[in-house]
Amino acid sequence: MRISRRVVLRAGAASTAGAALAGAYANLPAAAAERRQEPAVWRELRRSVSPAARLYRPGDPGYPAHATADNQRYASVRPAGVLSCASPDDVAAAVRWCAKHGVPFAARSGGHNYAGYSTTRGLVISLRPIRHVVPRGRRLHVGGGATNSDVYAARDAGLYFPGGRCPGVGVAGLTLGGGLGFNDRKWGLTCDRLVETCVVLADGTVVRAADDENADLFWACRGGAGGNFGLNTSFVFDAVPVDRLRATVFDLVFDLVLDPRVAVEVMDELQHVLDADRANDLDLRVGFRHAGDGATSLSVLGQRLGSEDALRRLLGPLLKLRPAKAFIEERGFWSAQDYLMAPAAREAHASKSLVPERWLTPDTVTAVAEWTRAWRPGPARASGFVTLFAMGGSSDAPRPDETAYPHRRATFVLDIGTTWRPGTAQAEVAPLLEQIRTVHHTLRHRLRTDAAYVNFPDPDLRDWRRAYYGANYERLVEVKHRYDPAGLFRYAQAVGASGSR
Ligand SMILES: Cc1cc2nc3c(=O)[nH]c(=O)nc-3n(C[C@H](O)[C@H](O)[C@H](O)COP(=O)(O)OP(=O)(O)OC[C@H]3O[C@@H](n4cnc5c(N)ncnc54)[C@H](O)[C@@H]3O)c2cc1C
Structure with a gap:
């Protein structure tokens, strides 16, 4: 896995960013619809990921269990494929494949997004198998597909960071959007305990984001919401020793x-x-x-x-x-x-x-x-x-x-x-x-x-x-332009998306 320290491209003016990204979104669905039909294209995806990764296509025995996310309101949105990634390299390969073939995609960790934004008719890139929770000193290293229940299952380490109430909610979505629970008044939001994260960018490279490296991306990963800047394959949290409490x-x-x-x-x-x-x-x-x-x-x-x-x-x-x-x-x-x-x-x-x-x-x-x-x-x-x-x-x-x-x-x-x-x-x-x-x-x-x-x-x-981000929105668009200049990561309410809804 290559971790690039290079930061991609300079940002354009925040005010023009939304329009430019909107242009990039426009061509995608038609091309993607054609690509989804081609078996050779899907075989290429299988070849580009590790043997431990699993691809589920409609008709495969594992497909029904993997196709839908938590909110059954969007159960009729059937993905053309679900790639269950075993490693960050698989995630990077999937992003490159989607970019190459113009296939729309959505990342999924816990799959608990209320609005169905981890669901797509293209490829679902599921990070669920990447769900380690490993203590190192006072820090917890957490895989990009871990859920609240994975964190609680690792309680032997005696370390905790504020999480949510539902066992199935993903640490990724929770952290990237903020993270409320029964301990945020004491120890802050989930995102406030984040000290670093690894992100697969639109070009398939992986960067570390922390206060001392790609600090603008790190800022955006604490409340800027999932699915906007890249796919986060791991998180490191400043944890609290709680066994005696x-x-x-x-x-x-x-x-x-x-x-x-x-x-x-x-x-x-x-x-x-x-x-x-x-x-x-x-x-x-x-x-x-x-x-x-x-x-x-x-x-x-x-x-x-x-x-x-x-x-x-x-x-x-x-x-x-x-x-x-x-x-x-x-x-x-x-x-x-x-x-x-x-x-x-x-x-x-x-x-x-x-x-x-x-x-x-x-x-x-x-x-x-x-x-x-x-x-x-x-x-x-x-x-x-x-x-x-x-x-x-x-x-x-x-x-x-x-x-x-x-x-x-x-x-x-x-x-x-x-x-x-x-x-x-x-x-x-x-x-x-x-x-x-x-x-x-x-x-x-x-x-x-x-x-x-x-x-x-x-x-x-x-x-x-304004509602989600207040005065931080312009800066988020700048970060978006810097790390995802072509607007590969997109959904209806993605940072930089055009349209009123
Ligand atoms: C039953 C229920 C209980 C909840 N309880 C709480 C609560 O107590 N506190 C609270 O704050 N919120 C709560 N939420 C809301 C929850 O925080 C959000 O829905 C959160 O985004 C879910 O994260 P997820 O990983 O499960 O979701 P997903 O649907 O997998 O992902 C959410 C978004 O992030 C993107 N994404 C997923 N994985 C990644 C990744 N690794 N890198 C980059 N982007 C990614 C997705 O594409 C999607 O846009 C609850 C939701 C439900 C349905």
Whole structure:
């Protein structure tokens, strides 16, 4: 594997970059459609990768298991091939092959992208087999295809970096877009712990990106989102020794059907609780949810590093609001993370997000509670939810332009979504999408923000450039031009893409 220190080409002006890239995108689909038909072209791909790599084409026994990503909303998008890469060299060979033959492609690690951006009708370049997690001193070296569960499985090393809640989410997508979890208030976002990464560029060369080498690419890899600048085959994280730590997990559930006013009181108490958390030991998410079967609830789920007694004292006022469920338990650090982990069923879902810098007023809380109660699940019995991830603490320590992730003054990241069974008719899905649009519209105005989280991508978002990246967008386009001048890495909302959506 050749690691090039050379940085490719100088950047053009940021303002013209989008237009130039758009031109490069334009010719691709027609050429690609022809190429996909040619068996000789696919044989060339097989020959150019290692014997350990696997290529799955439609009709191959392994194809169905590898073809679809997590979000079943995009299950009808069938790739012409899925290459399961065994090494960074395989990834580089696949990128070169796609560039040579004009075959569209998408990288896939955990496959959990909300908007189907790791799905394509061309070649899926899957990095899943590259999933080592190796400790070296205080650092964890992680393969580009590892998931949260791979990181937790390597717990014998006693080292941890903040990750997400779903075991199947890929470290790649999580890190490249930011990375929220139950430890970001204490130790920062996932991307904040990244110290270096190796990236396969558009010309098939591999570069190391860190503070001391390709620093602009390294900046972009911390919040600039996956699939934009190259394919990251490995990551190195500055980890935290956690074996001696104790954490107390909690899950309080309030019934919204009985009394929606309780939501206002809960949010009011939570503001005091989070304000009092000077050491950032507490992290939580608040979930307004209609389960689809009529049950509506407000949950407060999280952990505090430290003893159960201390947490009970802190949550005292909340417990007085008489939650229907109040689970509180002190555990070792890893056992606490196991409790908070939640594997998600393979369903179809759609999401919108907002990243406000202000707290929710009582009127806004009431509006969300009422929306939850009024949710119409339709014949599909689909769920509807607004989840608020508490931010602050170490997650807003960096300046907004210090990494590509810009939202460093946020109170919460809101995930506004719906989940339905695969195979549900489009006519039943449309009213679900309309309902999440409605509450998103309400909250956008009430919270006075258009900011959105790039790891909860929304294909319907119009001004996604500002929403995801704020003032960092121009610099991201410059980095894109420098490392991917022809715009090989592309998808509907790729950095530098043209079009309003
Ligand atoms: C059930 C569920 C739970 C979630 N929970 C959380 C959470 O707790 N916190 C949070 O912050 N987010 C969460 N997310 C969102 C998640 O962070 C993003 O969807 C993330 O991008 C997924 O990463 P992935 O590798 O699994 O996705 P993929 O779909 O594989 O990839 C995501 C994007 O990155 C590109 N990509 C993939 N691999 C690479 C690579 N190696 N190099 C370069 N580009 C690559 C893809 O082409 C795609 O554009 C959740 C999502 C789901 C569906």
